[in-house]
Amino acid sequence: NNTLTFITLNDTTDNYTVDTFPNGEHNMNVTCWDWANNSNTSFTLNFSVYTRVPTIEVNWPLNNTNSSNDDVLFNWTAVDYSNNRSLKCNLTLDSVVNKSNLNVTNNRSYTVAINNLDYGSHEWNLTCWDYFNHTNRTLSFNYSRGEGPYVYIITPENATLNVSNLRQTVEIQATELGRIMYNLDGEGNFTLCTWCSQGKVNLTMLSFGQHKLRAYIVDYSGNLNQTYRDFWLQLDTDANGTIDAHDNDSDADNIWDVNDTLIGNTTNIATNIWNLSMMVNGSLNLSKNYTGVLQINITNASYDVIVSLQHNFTNLSRLVLANVSVEVEDKNDQFGKVVVRNLEPFNGTNKTVYVNVLNSTHGWVCVKDSNPGLNTTLTPTCQGSGEIRVRCNGTATGKYHCEKENGKLRVWGLSYSVVQAMCEENWSVGSWSSCSDSTQTRTVTDSNGCGTELEKPATSQSCTSSSNESSSSSTSSAGSTSNVDEKVSMIVGEVKAGDVKLVELNAEAIGVESVELKLKEDANGVKIVLSKLSSLPANLTSPEGKVYRYLEFDNQNLPDEKIEQAKIKFKVERSWMNSNGFNSEDIVLSRYSNNAWQDLETKSTKLEQDVVYFEAITTGFSYFVIKGKAVENVQTQTTNDTQQKEENKTKSVAPPATKTNVPIQQKSSLNPLLIIGGVAALVVLGVVIFLVVKKFTKKDEEEEVEEEKVEPEKPMLQTETKPMLDESLKNEEAKTENTQEVIKENETVKDEVAKPEINVQEVKEETPPQSPNVPVKAQVVTSPLINYVKQMRQMGFADETIRERLKSKNWHPDVIEEALKS
Structure with missing residues (x-):
């Protein structure tokens, strides 16, 4: 260890002791030299010293x-x-x-x-x-x-608790490892922790008063045990030991509660937001007595707005902050979230929330706009009960809007609010393969890796060997560069053959309400995706007529051969129809199939002030257009209607058919005088018939002139012509009787001449009310119009005749149809 130790020896052995060898790896060698400074070094010896025992x-x-x-x-x-x-x-x-x-x-x-x-x-x-x-x-x-496992509730205590807000801590312990769960006030079972013996969570209660908490433990072997605890929460807003029920100034702001329109401060709001603040009309002073409709902003420590709304401060609608809760996502959550309870906007206004963006792929939100319960977890696909997915591009989905603003997702149009960010799918699609076995395929990839398939494009489609086998070149991004303006999807699941399955799409921005499916065969895992397109793909031909909207219906696990029929319910704005000169009979849904556009059976179902509702039946899904019929078709139809009207008019004024059964006797002894008398009688009969026809023709012309004289600006009054018509009918009947008497006087005519057939409907017809002097698109069904329809029907007139009469008075076709339905 690079340590020099000197020992003097000669042909002898000596020991060297190290008293404190540290634990670890060591090495040693020996170097010796004589008095002439000749030296030599031994080999190096590696050794370890470990004296510490394991722990x-x-x-x-x-x-x-x-x-x-x-x-x-x-x-x-x-x-x-x-x-x-x-x-x-x-x-x-x-x-x-x-x-x-x-x-x-x-x-x-x-x-x-x-x-x-x-x-x-x-x-x-x-x-x-x-x-x-x-x-x-x-x-x-x-x-x-022994028996067990055992579980214990540590907090809250089994007692009446004076609290200043609704947020309380729940702590549960168990005698062994397992899954610990809890149930508060019967609102489902929530997992506190798994493979643990102790857990703690902060919960926001829904109200003050009595509560029941149950705790469960399930051990490794599946043994279950439980316990419960009742506790009571009493509100003490200012935490002075006197509950609000016995405190005249519960928030200690020197304003008696009976006159206070804002009770409490930010410490009374149940929240997980650090250093939450609240401003009323731009002021942080919550000890003032506010009145009127004022703006409320709730912010975090950086004064970033989380919730914004208007509240009407009155004694009848005072704001008690201890009832309010505002929560955002927890630190371990993957998606931004805002939950607001008991803070609804003033009537006619809405609430705005700002959701944190935790990942750049989060470009949608899931909205559940109902009063939140304890469970505020939304489904990953936003397809649970009451959940609505909203794209954050500023476009409305129903009454809800979302857009990206300063690194957050701004969502407005809310009444209540549970809003959670979602990953925005961004699909790249490959080119269609060549047609094989009547099928083309392609690959699709979600570049954002959301893990959902709400807007996944189709990966296969039917084809024919002669069809154009093309799609986009290489790939295109469905999230940015595609022609998709709006998209909505719905997981249908299982559909049984013969059953009618109503799929509510709620595609307000697209204009399609629902699809009603009826299948020939069972289908599982069905999913329908509806897209509103800005244009059609380049490989499709353009449809005839004026296009209102381009649509694409996609589906999964539902081939066309399994579909008996699908009824698509949609709507069209009346302003578009009026500006383009279309009525409800001109609107049609057309489908692209077998390389051609095919008009579907389409009919109007309901008329409203701004929109007309339609339904059409298809036997498959692909590209669709909502359109008005081609101009030439409309003109042809108008010409046909005019011709039909003229034909009806001609029929109504045609001379009555006359039967003259005068047998000619082939006897050589026939009296010539009788022959001359018979001829004279026929002449007289012809004159009478001519006068009757002329009378009816003149009467029709006079009625048409009278109709043209009606002033357009007059209101729709029902013309009382029935007495006059009854008198006219009597006159005509009298003339008919005179004609018959003349015929009977001629004894040479053996058979009775037929009585002229009078068109009673034409005689009794009421004069239709004139359309009001307003723009056609502003016409509505009125009482005089309904009365006219009823009276005409009572007199035996067919709806087609009533329809033609009203059209001649410049009534809008949709208004006519509504009157006929009344």
Whole structure:
């Protein structure tokens, strides 16, 4: 060890003693020289000195442990100081070596099991030795096998507790290792810790008053035991020992509670936020008596806003801060989170929260906008009950918005609030393979590695050998450079053949409400993904007509051949329809299939002030467009309607059919005078028929002139024409009777001439109300319009006739349809 020691000797042996050799590795050699300074050195000898015995640390079971397990796990850690070598250990149980010569790795925990341990008390210890036989032994430990395991609630105490907020500490211990769980007020079982004997958690109670806490322990063998505790929380806002129920100024702000609109301070808010602050109308002074609708901001120690809303401060809506809780994610959580209880915004306003971004891939949020219970954990896919996924790009999802702002996710439109950040999937897609066995495939990769597949693009699609086998060149990013504006997905799960499965998509920003599935065969693991596109892929042809929206329906585990039908329910804004000259009959959903666009059976189902609702039936999913029919089709339809109207009009004024059954007798003795009289009678009959037809034709023309004279700005009044029409009907019937009398006077006519057929509907028809002098898009169904429809139906008119009459008065087709449905 580089130490020089001088010894004088000649052909003799001598010993040299070192009194304090330190533990560790050493080496030595000997160098000698004579008086002539000739020298020589021996070889180097390496040796080790270890005098320290191993140490043994018992991990489990602890001394005096009581367990119900018949199989006991013994766990310890042994440390060797002789160059990190492994050790040997014996386990002695009840003075007998039970496990011997166990190879234990240095400084690593070691476990051995003893099975079928008898009931009663037992004594055990460990003996371990190192490479140099340095030995150590532990003290003896007591272990009892009996009933159990046992679990104890340490806090809260079984008592009435005066507290200043709702956040309380729950601590539970068990007599042995296991899974410790708790249940508070019946709201589910929560795991406190696993493979532990003690755990602690800070919980926010939902209210003051009585509570029941249950604690459970499940040991290694699956044995279960439990205990419970009742406790009461009484509010003492200022912690002066007098509960609020007996305190006139519970927050000690010198404002009596009956007049105080803000009771408490930030210490009364249940929170896990360090140094939380609250500002009202920009002021940190919470001892003032605020009135009116004012802004509230709750911030952290850096004055970063966490919650922002408006509150109406009155005696009837006073804000008691001890009822409020504001919590964010814990330090071990992977996603940012904000939970707010009992702090709702003023009517007509909404709440805004700011969620921490813990990872750059977090670009979505999951919102559960309901009054939070104890369990505020949201599902990883945000598809649990009441959960809504919102993209943080500023676009609305229903009433909720989210956008990235100063390193946080700003979410607004909330009433209550449980909001948690989500990983934003970012799919890169490869090119479609060539068509093989009527199928194309491609690879897709989520570059953000979210672990979810909410917006995973399709990896296969059906094809034909003659189809265009193309897609994007190499790869494209579905999260940034794709043509997807909005996307929503829904896991449907299992769908049985013949059952009708309603899939609520809630795609407000896309305009699609739901899909109703009916399958030919069972399907499992079904998932539907709906995307709103800014444009169609380049390899698709453009559809005819005016496009309102491009859509893509994707699915997983649901091939088209299993679909009997799918009913898609969607809506279109009336402003778009009016600006493009479309009515509800012109709107159609078209699907791209077999390299062509196919219009689907589409019908309107409901009319509202701003939107019209439709449904269409398809037998498969692919690309779709919502569109108005092509202009030429609309013109053709209009022409056909006009022609049909003219044909109906012509039919209504056509001369009545006349039957004249005058047999011609082939007798040579026929009287010529009779023949002349018959001819004269026919002439008279023809004149009468001509006058009747002329009368009806003139009447129709007069009615049309009267309709044109109606002033457009007049309100829709029901014209009372029924008495006049009844009188006209009597006149016409009288004329008919006169005609028959003339015919009967001619005795040469053997058969009775048929009575002219009068179009009673045309005679009795009410005059339709004129449309109001307002823009077409502003028309609504009115009482006069409904009355007109009812009266026309009572008189036997068909809906088609009523529809044509109202169209002639410039009523909007959608309003007409609503009136006919009433």
